[in-house]
Every structure is written in structure tokens, then in C-alpha cells.
Amino acid sequence: MIHPSFIVKVKNSLLSFVQYGCVIHCFFEHIAELAICVGPSMEPTLSSNDVIVTEHLSPMFKKFNYGDIVVSKSLNNPKEFVCKRIIGLPGDRIYFNKIQIVPNGYVWLEGDNRENSTDSREYGPVPQGLITGRVICKIWPLKEVMMLTVKSK
Structure with a gap:
């Protein structure tokens, strides 16, 4: 019993x-989560298999700065995520082939590896609602641990 x-x-x-x-x-x-980077679009800042920490509060409150590295749902495949840098905020004029104005509620994202990145230069501005996290640091590999946040203006 x-x-x-x-x-x-x-x-x-x-x-x-x-x-x-x-x-x-x-x-x-x-609040925050761990993610593993895949692909060369953010090299040399982030490489494949780097482990990053992302926070979810900035996207929740739509608080973004120039230079922030963010994780966003892919426009090409909503089941995939991309990691890119914010180059333009709403109202900015982007000079790429022609002048593009970033609409309200959107951002312009580009990879650091411009020669090997599918980004806003191909698909245009990205809705801020697709951004799921802002990268705050890289924690793996250990010899490359670093903070990746941008000071707000």
C-alpha cells in the first residue's frame, strides 16, 4: 500500500x-531567449552556430535604434527567422537604386555581409510587427562573448 x-x-x-x-x-x-545563428548574412559580427541572447521588450514596445541587430520573421517564409541590422527607421530616406522612404510602422533591415545577405534591399521595408527580438549579446563561442546593444539617442 x-x-x-x-x-x-x-x-x-x-x-x-x-x-x-x-x-x-x-x-x-x-522577456528573453537563446537563439542559434544560421547563415553568413551577419558576418563578421555573427557567424553560423553563434549563440545569441535576444530580448522581447523592445519589439513589444516598438523601441528600436539605428544599428540594433534584430530577429524577425522572414518575409519569404514566415516559419523561418532572420537576423539583420536596423539601417532605417520610419520616415528615413534610403538610397538604394532609387530613393525609398521607410513607412510608418516599418524598418529597413540589412545584413552586415552586404555581398551575401537577402534583406530590405531585395524585399523592401519590414513591418515592425514581424520583429520578435533584439539581440543583446553573443554568448558562444566563449572566446567571442560580447554585448551587441546600441546606445539609444
Whole structure:
């Protein structure tokens, strides 16, 4: 026969596990998360297999600065994400082949590796609503750990 105190301990342990799981889920969903970079578009700043930390508060409040590196849903495939740098904010004039004005609610994104990046030069301004995170630091590889935030003006 199972002792009642054992059942209480199991129940309390399961409840704690679920509570901690909910807190962790909420943290990764709304505050910050880890991501792995794929592709050469942000070299030399970020390379394939670099691990970065992104925060979700800037996109939630639409607080972006020139030079911020952001993670956005891909315009070509919404199941994929891209990592690019903000070059233009709403109202900016971008000179690429012709003058483009970044509309309100959009940003202009470009990869640091301009010769090997599919970005706003190809698909135009990106809706701010597609941005899911702002990169705050690179944590892997360890010898290249660095902060990647831009000072706000």
C-alpha cells in the first residue's frame, strides 16, 4: 500500500514542476531567449552556430535604434527567422537604386555581409510587427562573448 505522505510529496513535486515550467515558459516567451545563428548574412559580427541572447521588450514596445541587430520573421517564409541590422527607421530616406522612404510602422533591415545577405534591399521595408527580438549579446563561442546593444539617442 502506498503511504499517503508519499502521494502528497509526489503531488507537491509535480505542482512545483508545473509552476517552474510556466515561469520559464513565460520568461522565454515574453522577456528573453537563446537563439542559434544560421547563415553568413551577419558576418563578421555573427557567424553560423553563434549563440545569441535576444530580448522581447523592445519589439513589444516598438523601441528600436539605428544599428540594433534584430530577429524577425522572414518575409519569404514566415516559419523561418532572420537576423539583420536596423539601417532605417520610419520616415528615413534610403538610397538604394532609387530613393525609398521607410513607412510608418516599418524598418529597413540589412545584413552586415552586404555581398551575401537577402534583406530590405531585395524585399523592401519590414513591418515592425514581424520583429520578435533584439539581440543583446553573443554568448558562444566563449572566446567571442560580447554585448551587441546600441546606445539609444
